Amino acid sequence: DDGTKVFTNVTNEGPVFVYVKDGRIVRVEPLKLSPEDPESWTIEARGRRFSPPRKALVPSYVLAERARVYSPKRVLYPMKRVDFDPNKKDRKAENRGKSEYERITWDEALDILEQEITRMHKTYGPGAIGTTSSSHHSWGVIGYRLSSYFRFIDILGVTYADHNPDSWEGALWGSVHMYGFNWGVGVPEQNDLLTDALQNTDMIVLWSADPETTLGTYAGYETNPWRQWLKELGVKFVIIDPFYNYTAVNFADKWIAPKPGTDTALAAAIAYVWIKEGTYDKWFVENRTVGFDKFSDYIMGKEDGTPKTPEWAEKITGVPAREIRALAREWARKRTMLGYGSRPGMGSAGRSAYGHEWARYMVALQAMQGVGKPGVNWWSTSAGSPNTHNVPEDSNPYGFFFPGYGDGGISGDTTNTGAARILPRGFVRIPVSDRVNQPGGQHVLRLLLPEAIMNPPVEWRGKGFNTISIESQFKKYKYPEDGYSEIRMFWRYGAAYIGTMTDTNRWVRMYRSPKLEFVVNQNPWFEGEAKFADLVLPACTSFERWDIGEFSNISGQSVESVQFVNHRIIALQMKAIEPLGESRADYDIFAMVAKRLGFYEKYTEGGMTLLDWVRRFYEKSDLSKYISWEEFKRRGYFVVPVKKRPITPALRWFYEGRRRDTVGAGPAGGGVMGMPDGTGLGTQSGKIEFEANSLKRFDPNDPERPPVPHYIPAWEGPDTPHAKKYPLQLMSPHARYSFHTQYDAKDTWIDEIPEHRRRGPDGYLYRVIRVNPVDAGPRGIKDGDLVKVYNDRGTVICIAEVTERIRPGTVHCYQASAAYDPMGEPGESPDRGGVINLLTPHRFLSKNADGMAPSSAMVEVERWEGS
Amino acid sequence: MTRYGMVIDVSKCNACYNCVSACKDEFWGNDYPPYSKAQPKFGQQWVRVDRKERGHFPFIDVSYMPVLCQMCKDPPCAKAAKDGAVYVREDGIVMIDPEKSKGQKQIVDACPYGAIYWNEELQIPQKCTFCAHRVDKGLLPRCVDACPTGAMLFGDIDDPNSEVGRIARSNGEPYRSETTKVLYVGKPEAYEPKPGVGPGVLYIDLYRMTKMFIAGSVALKDSDDLVDGASVSLLSGGREISKTSTDGFGQFKFDALEPGKYTVVVEHPGYRALRMDVEVSESTYLGYLFLEKQ
Ligand SMILES: Nc1nc2c(c(=O)[nH]1)N[C@H]1C(S)=C(S)[C@@H](COP(=O)(O)OP(=O)(O)OC[C@H]3O[C@@H](n4cnc5c(=O)[nH]c(N)nc54)[C@H](O)[C@@H]3O)O[C@H]1N2
């Protein structure tokens, strides 16, 4: 009515309406369904009917998108470090992180890129160009990193810094050896578990899980109503977490707070009570598992002379034995769902020293209670709605396929993405693959990138998420690979790693190493690693470019992720405004570089624009059977109808000994993977393996990861030498009020949320660290005081919140600060930005499990008087 | 006559801060004459989220509640205003006139809820407007629209058939909302740090923020096991005011209490009853109460 236009878009946490007036975004609201949109599903349970609210339940930071788009921190023009001269041999690497920047034109930027890329190929050969993205990205299947960025680097030929399975370290290096599900990075199938829980469950144990904070990864608060319905039905919630987390606030009937890293001992004591009192599902253990006798020998002390009694566990965990006994008896008495991590397989407890042992105990406990029977499963209240399956309608009448980001978008790279799902359907006409970033080529583990650059060679096991098979994680790799060049140029796509990797002063030192002759950074905001680049390329946000995406649709290794939300909502991500300044969509940046390097036609499949790709993905998906392009472009979004389909709860087939009837990757039967008749899991025996055959094949005598899961004290914890100087355990879980770094320190009102950042006396917005009064008192620390948090790895300045919500002896500070802000020499001085990952160890879970373990960190905290 | 009001369920608030963020998005850089001038990006939260921690490790609870202008029936801010700088609309919405209120800093301190902020740059007092510019067009306030848990309900509190009207008049019987699809249980009450202002915002389960609890865990001395189903009663002035039984972790909790002297009596078949006098000034967890065999 007043000239305001309404567009649609999809963020990492849900779809939105975007209001634009006179070329300026004036409002971003949660998308709401209209009466014409299809009916929502209804679940009948215990005499009641449950149906979800008809709007996208996005979080606080999605409502701050406008302030992020117009943030003064945006990179608006290509920029060059003033003391970087591409025509000089001395690149002044030691000044990275300190020098100023100057604006340059896109032509000058492309000249530098063309010259350096050509020089790398000619002077050093394949492998010289290193690159990596972050684990995450803005939403949209065309612009996503596995799509536009992968298509570009695959054609270019690069040494890719492969990602460790950060979200699922415990499950990938542990649980898969007991129950398979390697194709899901250790996450067990979740089909229809909301229906099963509402109808059958009595109690839910959330162990190192906080769904009210971690939002089902990409699903916003969609599952909050689910937890309210469960509470309404009288289901009890037990929260096992050293921090009284945000799910506890509304739902905890019981809070149990073990010392971080001691959860495995707590779990072993629960198993002890069940075996001693005979309160486990003996039939299931007998018929659906192997190796229980060896497991029982360890638990009851036959193997090592130490029965894992509640009294034994009390000394380790700090949880009284009588509480452990009560928990074990409640769990045995009631039909219990176990959520280990915000989706089973996740959890900071698994991102810690020997985290694979904790994850395996989570598998063991539910195996002892007959997992798969009504109401008993692995489930964190964050998956399993009765939405239509994300499989092609022509292969399953209850399906409706739209690609998720995991399907690799326009890359078609079947090695490094789930592109095999979409290639046969014509989404990508010229699929690409990288002749360097292959298992037979050269890649490097990102956790070791600083060591690889500064001090090669390095060795490790596994490539990426290791989903192809259980055994793929055993394979050893080295860098540099025979016949390939070391990395000399580093193109960083994204800028988060000082905030999200571990022991990150190493990354600062890496950037300042002359071994890196040329560093490029491509990011929408001038923050983090962007401040260490020689050349900064301004990427625009997803409000300034075209794309298309579906709410919480991962696909790839998580086929059922469309069942983490209440409605399947596919929306056009409309270009609402022109890119600010001279920022560009990443696809267009790559296309410009491709043109200079002679592969524009191949990269763009003959000149396709972003909107052309959006149109093709609309056409090749099931969307085009339901709504015309014109109507879809007019409305902006489409809600997939709920197809009344049979309810097939996860693992019910396995419990009942039937062929698998759940939609998902699953073991295809035949050969080693599961039973040929399709009734088994993806393990050698097809059963749950208390004694893992795969680990017996690999190394039956690995004390750090034995075939039978053991409690192994952390290599950095309250009982190790570190504790003398650094007595407090540091927890650094995922940030509640941002998606990792993506909404932090961008000059938005998010930074004034006092549980995220608080203003110090100097007006600076410091990250909050939570300290129990028992620890704060003797250190003279009061609520609101600035404190120095430190160990041998670094020093970070935070603002203290003195609270009973964190157990004594432990402090809590969210990871993923976007604002590395050294007060002196980068890499060697205190950081004011709250980058707590400067303090976390970069040691792996264990000798042969090359994952990140940031949760095992010891620190000291002191009042900080300033400079 | 329409009187716009809100019902807020403290037990549903999870401190997501959507209300704060949505309000910022609606008003930052956006004037809505004649009702309001733009809200600055920092320094003001026309709805804020208060937090209350009760008890001590390892037995605590934490609650949050949004606090915005309560649209008082008898608004102290209006009394402090001059030249009609504050007026009350027919629908009960209390408005600060962004022109007439220029320079009137005294209005800020008149609000017992701390819901008015001083805009230094524009030299005007500012506060929540119940999104009058949206409500006039039949839209929900942005905070209510963005609240993902159903903690905030908005409507005509004088209409017995509106959701807020029905809940405001209820005695706390369970009510499932057709819009938020979740259940509301508990009699709403006014939050009145300064009595008599007649707020148009009512809170369910306000006790979590304003009252105290007495809790404990009952265990058996002989087995050291926590007791499921022991009966526990709470006496005040010799009179039993509440009775409950312990859960599977031996826990009991009496809530919505005022500070003062109480007696806790624990009984369990086969064990001697346990009486414990306790004087409390804040929420208190008594720890483990051990029952001796008969
Ligand atoms: N201590 C501790 N550390 C942890 C964890 C923990 O539990 N504890 N968890 C780990 C886990 S599970 C994860 S997943 C990682 C996450 O760590 P990251 O994935 O590194 O975190 P993000 O902030 O999501 O990184 C996204 C980056 O991409 C950039 N970006 C986003 N969209 C675009 C775009 O469209 N174009 C361009 N050019 N750039 C874009 C963003 O600006 C940002 O720099 O953190 C890990 N680190």
Ligand SMILES: Nc1nc2c(c(=O)[nH]1)N[C@H]1C(S)=C(S)[C@@H](COP(=O)(O)OP(=O)(O)OC[C@H]3O[C@@H](n4cnc5c(=O)[nH]c(N)nc54)[C@H](O)[C@@H]3O)O[C@H]1N2
């Ligand atoms: N808002 C928001 N949501 C997110 C993300 C985000 O950055 N912000 N990141 C997304 C991503 S990539 C992932 S992988 C998931 C992560 O999902 P998770 O891995 O489940 O999340 P975490 O925060 O690592 O841990 C969950 C809980 O474990 C507790 N915890 C930490 N250490 C221990 C321990 O040693 N023992 C026990 N018992 N508990 C412990 C923490 O207090 C926290 O409440 O979240 C996703 N969702």
Ligand code: SF4
């Ligand atoms: S939006 Fe709702 S749940 Fe979130 S903080 Fe505000 S009132 Fe509480």
Ligand code: SF4
């Ligand atoms: S709450 Fe404060 S600002 Fe609102 S009407 Fe009452 S006195 Fe005025």
Ligand code: SF4
């Ligand atoms: S009603 Fe409107 S002005 Fe008031 S707090 Fe909510 S969003 Fe802000």
Ligand SMILES: [Ca+2]
């Ligand atoms: Ca059970």
Ligand SMILES: [Ca+2]
């Ligand atoms: Ca209630």
Ligand SMILES: [Mo+4]
């Ligand atoms: Mo992750």
